[in-house]
Amino acid sequence: ASPTSPASWKPSPVAKASGMPSVRASVKGRRMKAVRVEEDGGISVVEVEKPRIGAGEALVRTRVVGICGSDLLAWYAARKAGTILGHEVAGEVVEVGEGVTGFAPGDRVVPHHHAPCLQCDACRLGRYVHCAEWRSSRLDPGGMAELVRIPAGNLSRDTWKIPAGLTDEEASFTEPLATVVKALRRASFGEGQSILVVGLGTAGQLAVRLARARAASRIAAADAVASRARLARESGADEVFQTSAGASGEIARLSGRRLYDVVFVSPGKIEAMREAASLVAPGGTLLLFTMSGPGETWDVSPFDLYFREIRVVPSYSCGPDDTKESLGLIASRRVAVADLVTHRFPVEEAASAFARARDPNGSVKVVLTF
Numbered sequence: 001a002s003p004t005s006p007a008s009w010k011p012s013p014v015a016k017a018s019g020m021p022s023v024r025a026s027v028k029g030r031r032m033k034a035v036r037v038e039e040d041g042g043i044s045v046v047e048v049e050k051p052r053i054g055a056g057e058a059l060v061r062t063r064v065v066g067i068c069g070s071d072l073l074a075w076y077a078a079r080k081a082g083t084i085l086g087h088e089v090a091g092e093v094v095e096v097g098e099g100v101t102g103f104a105p106g107d108r109v110v111p112h113h114h115a116p117c118l119q120c121d122a123c124r125l126g127r128y129v130h131c132a133e134w135r136s137s138r139l140d141p142g143g144m145a146e147l148v149r150i151p152a153g154n155l156s157r158d159t160w161k162i163p164a165g166l167t168d169e170e171a172s173f174t175e176p177l178a179t180v181v182k183a184l185r186r187a188s189f190g191e192g193q194s195i196l197v198v199g200l201g202t203a204g205q206l207a208v209r210l211a212r213a214r215a216a217s218r219i220a221a222a223d224a225v226a227s228r229a230r231l232a233r234e235s236g237a238d239e240v241f242q243t244s245a246g247a248s249g250e251i252a253r254l255s256g257r258r259l260y261d262v263v264f265v266s267p268g269k270i271e272a273m274r275e276a277a278s279l280v281a282p283g284g285t286l287l288l289f290t291m292s293g294p295g296e297t298w299d300v301s302p303f304d305l306y307f308r309e310i311r312v313v314p315s316y317s318c319g320p321d322d323t324k325e326s327l328g329l330i331a332s333r334r335v336a337v338a339d340l341v342t343h344r345f346p347v348e349e350a351a352s353a354f355a356r357a358r359d360p361n362g363s364v365k366v367v368l369t370f
């Protein structure tokens with residue numbers, strides 16, 4: 001099965017209001033549960049007003065939402081203080097606004113939390129994350145809520161129906177895998193290339209599995225957590241290096257200083273980036289998947305980069321083409337995701353879920369259920 005959307009790619013805007021009435025499923029009460037990050041970084045389950053939709057929009061009942069690694073970064077959480085978290089959403093449409101013809105109550109969907117305009121210079125060049133509309137768009141009030149309003153742009157340009165046969169949990173990996181799809185594309189990774197994946201949380205495991213699906217010549221993986229290192233072997237890594245926490249230079253030593261065409265760095269840590277750079281083959285790519293904290297810097301030698309012709313490529317989030325491809329990879333089972341869910345918590349236990357997600361030992365993806 002392949003993912004479906006209101007229109008074939010590229011998506012067209014939602015139809016203009018045409019006098020069609022809003023279609024509503026039963027939604028009782030006026031308030032709902034949601035997960036909020038507090039000023040001190042703590043996690044609270046609060047009651048908020050249910051969102052109301054307008055023309056071209058949809059109301060989605062959340063079924064599953066994943067905890068993203070970015071939600072666990074202290075500096076990122078501080079910037080989000082007072083807001084509702086969550087963007088790895090799978091849910092069911094319960095109401096559609098006037099003019100919506102591509103979706104109906106009962107449809108299971110995965111909405112992306114940002115959507116581009118598809119008209120600006122950035123969009124025409126495929127640089128969707130640099131579109132002003134992409135950056136200003138968002139799910140309302142956030143994905144970790146019982147009900148989520150999908151704005152018209154998000155609904156028409158980057159919301160996809162979940163194919164039959166996929167569970168809600170599997171579908172909730174659409175956005176995480178899409179960010180890895182984009183990252184490997186930006187690194188020009190393809191068949192016959194070697195790759196080293198540093199950091200084996202959700203993104204690292206997905207990178208190993210996508211590299212295997214893309215016929216990598218050799219896949220190496222490294223992490224200090226034994227359970228994640230073992231899973232990487234099951235994910236398809238040819239060799240796995242279990243390092244000591246905080247140790248510098250261990251990957252180089254354990255790998256015999258082997259070099260790789262692409263080195264995928266999942267942790268947003270300067271130390272990991274610095275070591276990874278030394279393991280990139282001449283002409284290869286250092287792929288920075290996660291941002292460092294604001295204000296952090298890394299000294300590099302332009303001389304070294306120049307004569308080794310090393311590309312340093314960051315990759316931020318994803319666009320509609322990546323989301324569509326990701327859902328197709330999951331639906332076709334080319335990239336398996338179901339076994340990456342290690343823990344499930346009801347929304348009422350969100351604080352416990354975040355505490356578990358912060359402990360990498362024995363965990364990969366922690367999800368909230370509604």
